[in-house]
Amino acid sequence: MIPGVVIASKVMTERACCRIATFAFRYARARGRKRVTAAHKANIMKLADGLFLECVRGVATEFPEIRYQELNIDNACMQLVLNPHQFDVLVMENFYGDLVSDLGAGLVCTES
Secondary structure, X not given: OOOOOOOOOOOOOHHHHHHHHHHHHHHHHHOOOOEEEXXXXXXXXXXXXXXHHHHHHHHHOOOOOOEEEEEEHHHHHHXXXXXXXXXXXXXXXXXXXXXXXXXXXXXXXXXX
């Protein structure tokens, strides 16, 4: 240990990532949605978020009628503020989902 330095771990499993992705695509199909967007930070979290994206990409091939896109979580948040209507279904890891759900709740509250 080095004083003043902390290392944080992020635990991801292929099984859980595929499960989340499958749910998102099934949800989209069942509700007639046309697009699923995966939000990630794979440019920084190369292994963990990279695994997540690999899983979502794999699941996306099983749903050819649904368009699939990927956005960096930073850009996704900005796009949610600027033009939220462009999104149908968002899929992301738990931590990002917590942030985005709060962002969405704030946008809805400020629109009234």
